[in-house]
Amino acid sequence: MKYGVIRRLPYLHTSYLHTSTYMFRWIFISTLMLAGQAVLSANTLRVCKSCPVSSIKAAIQQARPCDTVFVETGIYKEGNILIDKELTLIGRGQPVLDGEGKTEIVTIAANHVHFEGFVLRNVGTSYSEDRAGIRLKEVSDFYVKGNRVENAFFGIYLQKSKNGVIDGNEVIGEAKDEVSSGNAIHLWYCDNILIINNKTIGHRDGIYLEFVNFSTVQGNYSERNVRYGLHFMFSNDDVYRGNTFHDNGAGVAVMYSHRIGMFSNHFEKNWGPAAYGLLLKEIHDGQIEGNTFQENTVGIFAETSNRIVYTKNQFIQNGWALKISGGCQTNNLTQNNFIGNSFDLAVHSAGTDNKFDGNFWSDYAGYDLDKNGIGDVPHRPMKLFSFVVSKTPESLVLLRSLFVDILNFSEKVSPIFTPENVVDNAPLMKVVEPDR
Amino acid sequence: MFKILKYSFYDLIRSRWTYSYGGFYLLFTLSLLWLSNDLSKVVISLMNVVLLLCPLIATMFGVMVYYNSREFTELLLAQPVRRTSIFLGQYLGVAGSLSASWVIGVGVPFALYGVFGSPQAANFLMLLFVGVVLSFVFSAIAFFIALKNENRIKGFGLAILAWLFFAVIYDGLLLLSLSMLTEYPLEKFSLIASVLNPIDLSRILILLKLDVSALMGFTGAVFRKFLGTGLGMVVAFAVLLLWVVGPVVGIKRVAERKDF
Amino acid sequence: MITIHHLHKSFGKNHVLNGVDLSFDQPGITAVLGPNGSGKTTIIKSILGMVLPDEGIIKVQNEDIKGRWRYRNQIAYLPQIARFPENLTVAELLRMVKDLNTAITHDADLIEYFGLQEFLDKRLGNLSGGTRQKVNLVLTFMYDCPIIILDEPTAGLDPISLIRLKELINQQRMKGKTILITTHVMGLVEELADEVVFLLEGHIHFRGSLRKLKEQTGEGNVEKAIAKLLVTGH
Structure with missing residues (x-):
């Protein structure tokens, strides 16, 4: 189990530039911690129904710091379990901790806790407190791995914690609406956290993530969350990469957050009147690279977002690949593929200093006489019909009609309604091959 | 009627127009498939083509065949045959041979590229279906117009105008009225208006295959309710069927009252 | 036997037939004559049910033809212009017509008679006008109908075929059939007709035998007689 952490280390090492110094510190500390446990060969305790110690609470009480508690298969209904010591708790054969809908189940309130292999079930919805399956309360250097949280209000809740890993957990709920459900993994005022390979x-x-800095969200899978698959609020210098967001209210929302790196994620089938693959609101200096946006109603919706670099992304068969609302400036869109979207680009007001050069547009109709791979005629990705639909959404039923084609063509010849400066001066003739 | 149909079909299926029409689709589809080697892309291209070409060709072909077979029609009229069978037979011959050109021209290359058993099979069948229905609808409209007008030039003009109306003008008027009535709820209006035009209706069937992501955006709710469910599909097919039956009934009525 | 009673027909403002009463109850050949637009073709087409009368009754073999179509197997009709589906061969056309009217036919004899054997497998679109007219004649005469209506039967025929056609018509007369011919070739009328019906402005201006026509007009040949009728008619 402990080697599991060590094996992850190179992985951490490759994480985003901004977080690396913090990561190194964390690696150092956790390695020390693990080494300490191994060398001192602390005691182990076993909890099972027929064992001398049959309750987890009792085991925690008996254990000394650095001990390991093994919990065997069984259903444990012990209400709220407080881990207030530096312990390793490992479930063997997926023991179930049942909150019976009344309480929060596990509260971790000590540093250096390793919590692994449990099933946490039935955390009641509460409108007065944010109850969670696992709460980490003002702690650091923790490792929460391979747990399964079912039917919980909040799944895993981190508050004012730092230098920890949330790895390979599954948090599965049946949320119907935003009001009566909590977040699967919730971070509030945290620093330097790695959230990896979880399923929410x-x-x-x-x-x-709210007020969470220098953290990494990687390789997670989000599906059917009623609001967002991943949500940043007031969080800076974070990275998310290689995640998949499938059929959420919206895939990812990045709001009031700066210097966020967004790499190699998949945004799929986020369908609905207010559904986006990625929603950007009041952010700046982000980088969006190598992501795939496929079959979303809107691939990316950007509002008041400045100095964002969009590069090497795939926009495939979305309703709108990219919607840019007012107040977006100095964004650079280059080396992206736009393939088979109903609309490639909808720009509400052009803003200033946005660049759209050097992308591949599947409906580009120009030619390349000098064979340099760049179309000789500039491409206007913003169609007149896209403008019409933004004014009269019902006119969407006329998509792909001959009349609309004629409209678009005449607008293309002499732009009147669409912003003059939304133009790709160097459209690519061939698809940009993604980096492998 | 079926005897007339048999011979009319037999005649048309060997005409060079039918051949060139079928040959065009064959070459077009083959070259698209050869160039892109991607079934789904070609299906998408053809979906855009079918809405334009099938109605246009069916209109022109319907008018042309009617006027060209005038004397033959007179020969038949002197035979002990029911009047309506003659015209319905000829109409079905035209619609049938157009459909055959379409289905073979597009179907053979796709079959060679193994569309059946690929995930595109459903889209492809929808494409074929839309092409066939549009051929039937527009050759019926053309036949009706030709039957109404002895003057060939007038008949041709009116038929092309009818095509233009359904293909372009109707949508223009719809867009105009939608943009003038923005303060009203228009979802149902736009849907009903689209269903009343056979080209629009076929287009929406295709949109549901290609642009479902966009449709789920705004008009999603009503659309999904209407066309995403079995009932909506049944209604859509029924309206398309009505679009065949209507002009055919017209043909029958005019044929019964007309002097030759 | 054909009876026409009080037949009215107008195309738009143009009154083509104004109460025509006419019956063909005797066997023999009647030439229906008249200037262009006098209503010859309209009467013939009314009998065939191709033109629907505004008023009046037409009976064929004592049966009102309104809304009927089976009576047409009693009538052999040769239309004025012979244009056929271009992509069918002669044999296919014959097969088709035989398919539509399954009565006994003499097509094989007639094909030989007009020398059409070599054209049987040719497409109709590739045939000359004369050959098509021969095909047209075969189609008309191959059924043994009691009534025969010929609209300009001589158009485009070579002299030999013309002679054969006349023979054919005479043969049919021998069989006691009722035969109606419209033509502009007065020689043909002189040669074949038993009786003449002369139409002018939608009325029957003259009806009677050739002899009566000549006597009434005091002219020696049909051509002049008709010309005189025209002059006096106006």
């Missing part, structure tokens, strides 16, 4: 299904937000 059927909550309000899959992963929620």
